Amino acid sequence: MQLFSEFVMLVFGSLLAFLALTGRFMLPSGLAIWVALGALLVIWGVRVWVRRGQLASPAARALQWVRAVSLVVSGTVMIMLIWMPFSNAPVLLATVGAILALRGLAGAALATRLPGR
Numbered sequence: 001m002q003l004f005s006e007f008v009m010l011v012f013g014s015l016l017a018f019l020a021l022t023g024r025f026m027l028p029s030g031l032a033i034w035v036a037l038g039a040l041l042v043i044w045g046v047r048v049w050v051r052r053g054q055l056a057s058p059a060a061r062a063l064q065w066v067r068a069v070s071l072v073v074s075g076t077v078m079i080m081l082i083w084m085p086f087s088n089a090p091v092l093l094a095t096v097g098a099i100l101a102l103r104g105l106a107g108a109a110l111a112t113r114l115p116g117r
Contacts, residue, residue, distance in 0.1 A: 010104025017097025041075025070103035
């Protein structure tokens with residue numbers, strides 16, 4: 001199941017980066033949406049980070065570290081969207097997509113190293 005979730009992140013991140021770089025997206029006009037989404041990602045990442053210490057194997061802790069860092073960085077970039085000019089939005093969204101795609105790759109590699117796999 002963990003390998004599947006990392007594959008979903010890889011596909012989602014790749015799709016987000018593709019849409020951002022080709023300009024085939026439309027940003028919602030409300031700033032509250034971006035702040036809420038960014039804050040949600042940061043909180044989710046911190047929550048994953050806190051739970052990391054409860055895991056026994058080093059591979060599981062490394063996997064949680066990759067997940068936590070990618071969520072916090074993605075959330076921070078999403079929050080930065082409200083202060084940047086609209087012309088920079090595709091670059092920032094492509095950055096978030098690349099971060100999530102790399103998280104999917106790194107997470108899949110680490111998930112295969114988990115005990116019991």
